[in-house]
Amino acid sequence: MSKIPLLCDNTSAINLTKNPIQYSRTKHIEICHHFIRDHVNNGDCEIQFISTENQLADLVTKPLNKERFNFLPNELGIIDFKFVK
Amino acid sequence: MENCKEISTPMATNCYLDSDEKGTSVDQTKYRGLISSLLYLTTSRPYIMFSVCLCARFQSNLKELQFTVVKRILKYLQGTTNVGLWYPSEVYLNLVGYSDSDFAGCKIDRKSTSGTCHLLGLSLISWHCKKQACVALSTPEAKYIAAGSYCAQSLWIKQ
Numbered sequence: 001m002s003k004i005p006l007l008c009d010n011t012s013a014i015n016l017t018k019n020p021i022q023y024s025r026t027k028h029i030e031i032c033h034h035f036i037r038d039h040v041n042n043g044d045c046e047i048q049f050i051s052t053e054n055q056l057a058d059l060v061t062k063p064l065n066k067e068r069f070n071f072l073p074n075e076l077g078i079i080d081f082k083f084v085k
Numbered sequence: 086m087e088n089c090k091e092i093s094t095p096m097a098t099n100c101y102l103d104s105d106e107k108g109t110s111v112d113q114t115k116y117r118g119l120i121s122s123l124l125y126l127t128t129s130r131p132y133i134m135f136s137v138c139l140c141a142r143f144q145s146n147l148k149e150l151q152f153t154v155v156k157r158i159l160k161y162l163q164g165t166t167n168v169g170l171w172y173p174s175e176v177y178l179n180l181v182g183y184s185d186s187d188f189a190g191c192k193i194d195r196k197s198t199s200g201t202c203h204l205l206g207l208s209l210i211s212w213h214c215k216k217q218a219c220v221a222l223s224t225p226e227a228k229y230i231a232a233g234s235y236c237a238q239s240l241w242i243k244q
Binding site: 026029035036039056060065066073 | 093094096130131132134136165167168169170172173182183184186187198201208209213214224226228232233235236239240242
């Protein structure tokens, strides 16, 4: 339980959490959002890359097509109890 | 709505939901009642979380367009009354989190939506969908902000 893995599908965002340098493109991000950077440095969480196909948080952020919408709940442990005995 | 046709997804992928100034106004009380019931359902049905949260943003200036989208969610729920979360016993417990965001998902103010999921073993224990408070200028920025809100939630779970 010491390091909670966080799976994110964007490498640039992952690099932002590890890199303390301010670039011109990141300078307007407000300080409160750099909260995660401290916790990554302290070792509370660990950020890993995951491909977009396996990104399960897609379900709560965008409208999905039929195939993907049927695939994601299975992975998250959401099942139809009609098929459970 | 009891005998309505079932639909396989709660929201169309090309769904364009904006304030629709020219549309005809409909009864607000009914819509708000529907939204409150649907928000209650999101505690056991995470898959309608996004569509319900999107519709809940339009409660003050309501038009026909938003009402149609909510009716589609009801049609979807008609076919999925037996679907729910499954918490199996005897599995190893390790906490994994997923964080994601769209980019400029809200058509009116171009703000992004962040979403996170926490899985303990094989079961879903925490999920969250929220429109971000600031405008993100790039996809990494939107994802970075989503990761920040994920981090806050995991620290709470860890306590």
